[in-house]
Amino acid sequence: MQTDSLLEFLLVEYRWVVVVTCLLPLSLLWKVWSTVRNYVVFRLNRKSVVDLSSWM
8 A cells, every 4th residue: 555645654554653642632531521511510400409499
């Protein structure tokens, strides 16, 4: 397989470098963001349910 450029060659032959240096850290950040967001939504939702039950 002939590649046209050095960048293309590196992306094809050494894609693990791209994954390790870019995608894994992004995946970690997404997981942290998702966990924090879910925690906040859960807490806000729980608080509103408690407020509504005390109102009735």
